[in-house]
Amino acid sequence: MTRPRPFLLLPLLAFVAMVIAACATEKKPIRGFDQPPPGSILLDADPGGTVVIWPIFALPDGTQTYRPRLNGHDVVDMTSAAGFYEYTTWTMQGWTGGWDYWLTGIPPGTYVVEIVDSAGQSWGKSAPLAVPAGGGNRFGSTVQNPTVVFAHFDDQVGSWNIDPSTQDADAATDEITVTNLLGEDVVVERCTIAGGERTSCAPVGTVSPQADLRTVETPVASSQTDHPALFIHLASDASQSYQRDLVQGSGASASTCQLERIFVHGIRETPSFSPNGSVAFAMSTCFGYRSGPPSTP
Numbered sequence: 001m002t003r004p005r006p007f008l009l010l011p012l013l014a015f016v017a018m019v020i021a022a023c024a025t026e027k028k029p030i031r032g033f034d035q036p037p038p039g040s041i042l043l044d045a046d047p048g049g050t051v052v053i054w055p056i057f058a059l060p061d062g063t064q065t066y067r068p069r070l071n072g073h074d075v076v077d078m079t080s081a082a083g084f085y086e087y088t089t090w091t092m093q094g095w096t097g098g099w100d101y102w103l104t105g106i107p108p109g110t111y112v113v114e115i116v117d118s119a120g121q122s123w124g125k126s127a128p129l130a131v132p133a134g135g136g137n138r139f140g141s142t143v144q145n146p147t148v149v150f151a152h153f154d155d156q157v158g159s160w161n162i163d164p165s166t167q168d169a170d171a172a173t174d175e176i177t178v179t180n181l182l183g184e185d186v187v188v189e190r191c192t193i194a195g196g197e198r199t200s201c202a203p204v205g206t207v208s209p210q211a212d213l214r215t216v217e218t219p220v221a222s223s224q225t226d227h228p229a230l231f232i233h234l235a236s237d238a239s240q241s242y243q244r245d246l247v248q249g250s251g252a253s254a255s256t257c258q259l260e261r262i263f264v265h266g267i268r269e270t271p272s273f274s275p276n277g278s279v280a281f282a283m284s285t286c287f288g289y290r291s292g293p294p295s296t297p
Contacts, residue, residue, distance in 0.1 A: 033076075033085045040076045041107070043088065048105035050135025050145040051113060054285055056097040056265060057123065058153035063091045066123065068103055069114040075103065095153075095268050098280060098289040102145075108133040113148045124150030126159045136256075144256050147285055149263065156181050160261060162285055167259040168216075176244070177214045177261045178232060178282075180207040185235040186264050188213055193245065194226045201231060207264070219246040222293075229291075232264060232282055240267055242282035242291075249293030257286035 036042045053068065067089050068075055075088045090101050113126040126148045135145045147162035160179070167175055180186045185208060191201035207213040220227050224247075233241035244262060264282040270289065280289045287293065 034083065036076050036085050037074070037087075039073055040087070041070050041073045042076055042078070042085070043103060043105035044078055045105050045107040045133070047133040048135065049108050049131035049133055050137065051103045051106060051111070051129070051131055052145050052147040052285075053101045053103070053113065053115070054097075054099075054147065054149045054283070054288075055092065055101070055115060055124070056149065056151045056153060056156075056263065056283065057092060058095055058268075059093055061093065063093045065118045066090050066092060066115050067118075068101070069116060070103075070106065070111040072112070072114070075106075095270055097263075097265060097268060097283045098270055100288065102138050104135065104137055106131050106135075115150055123152050124148075124157075124159050126150075127161055129161045129163060130165065132165075142256060144258060149261065149285060151181065151263070151265075153265070156265075162259055162261060164259055171258065172218060174217050174219055174246070174258050174260060175214065176217055176230065177212050178207050178230075178264065179212050179261055180209055180264045182234075182264055182266050183209050185209070187233055187235050187238075188215070189231045189233075190217075191229050191231045192226055193229050193243075198229070198231060198243075204230070206235065217246050219248045219292075222247040222249055230262075232262065240281050242280075244284060244287075245292035247292050260284060260286045 055066075067087055076085045077088050078084070079086045088103070108131060110128050110130050112128055115123045117123060129146050129148060131146055134143070136143050144164040146164060149160045149162070151158045178186070178188055185206050187206050188204040189201040190204050191198040193199075204215055205213045215230070217228070217230065228246040230244040230246065231241060232244065233239075242262065242264070262282050262284050267279055267281055269278060270280050283289060
């Protein structure tokens with residue numbers, strides 16, 4: 001019997017190894033990247049921070065794509081456990097007020113927050129904002145998160161920061177600032193809501209065009225039959241209004257938002273899936289177009 005010669009097997013083994021390597025499965029993302037793009041910020045810090053962004057834009061019909069930036073850097077999400085990555089993008093259309101966007105997993109630090117469109121044009125840039133570790137997520141947050149509001153409609157272009165670290169030490173009160181973006185006076189009243197109707201209203205103040213009014217309010221338990229509310233309306237037409245119910249919510253709906261800004265932008269048509277129907281007059285950075293926290297657990 002002729003014994004196999006080892007030196008003749010070597011080329012065959014090398015060929016087999018090449019075939020196996022060629023047939024091996026290499027996982028590649030269908031879209032995105034197999035590693036974070038250079039210069040981007042990966043949202044995977046644990047514990048990371050959270051920023052809530054409220055864009056108040058008036059956009060043309062048809063969806064527009066926007067990207068958030070932190071300190072001038074695009075942010076990316078991990079889209080697969082295999083380690084694939086994609087830029088964080090948001091699609092918007094029409095009137096965008098009343099809807100918030102959340103960035104979570106941010107490495108703790110101080111950031112200038114920005115929104116740019118698909119062409120790289122900036123639609124808003126904030127002042128530096130501290131983002132601590134331990135921020136909450138959209139579902140069941142137990143802390144108030146740093147927040148940025150961007151306005152870009154008509155002749156309004158601006159940004160506002162809400163830094164929870166600046167709130168007072170009284171956890172029983174809400175610090176509410178009413179910002180008037182209109183060209184006429186806005187009146188703020190404090191009313192009692194009884195049987196679903198406003199009664200015994202008292203003036204809090206008048207907000208001049210492009211000005212602010214700050215008030216500190218004490219919300220009551222939602223189980224109370226009557227409760228106080230802020231009634232915010234045009235000085236010339238009280239039918240154009242927003243009511244902020246000063247209630248605490250209950251159970252999982254209890255509010256952790258004690259530092260709030262209410263933007264009066266005037267009557268706007270909102271999408272059919274808006275939380276309050278088809279039109280809105282003002283927007284809260286705690287509750288969007290809702291009047292306050294839900295009263296059910």
